[in-house]
Amino acid sequence: MATKKALESLGLKDPWLRNEVWRYNPKEFSQAEGAKLRLLFFRGFKYGFAAFVATVIGTAAYDKMFPDEHDHGHSGHH
Numbered sequence: 001m002a003t004k005k006a007l008e009s010l011g012l013k014d015p016w017l018r019n020e021v022w023r024y025n026p027k028e029f030s031q032a033e034g035a036k037l038r039l040l041f042f043r044g045f046k047y048g049f050a051a052f053v054a055t056v057i058g059t060a061a062y063d064k065m066f067p068d069e070h071d072h073g074h075s076g077h078h
Helices: 002-009 017-024 032-042 045-065
Strands: none
């Protein structure tokens, strides 16, 4: 908006300015310390990690409730 107002104060109007606005959004176009890379790798990380923890806990609970009975009576004789 500041650029648009500066152009208007000079009597100029840039119809293509709206197409360049994305360049000034730091969330989308930041070069500072790998912001894009962090956004790429860590977007949804907390939900993914929560799903991972829930899966591990669910698997452990299932294994306790329904123990594996595939030893066919050969416990410890291998």
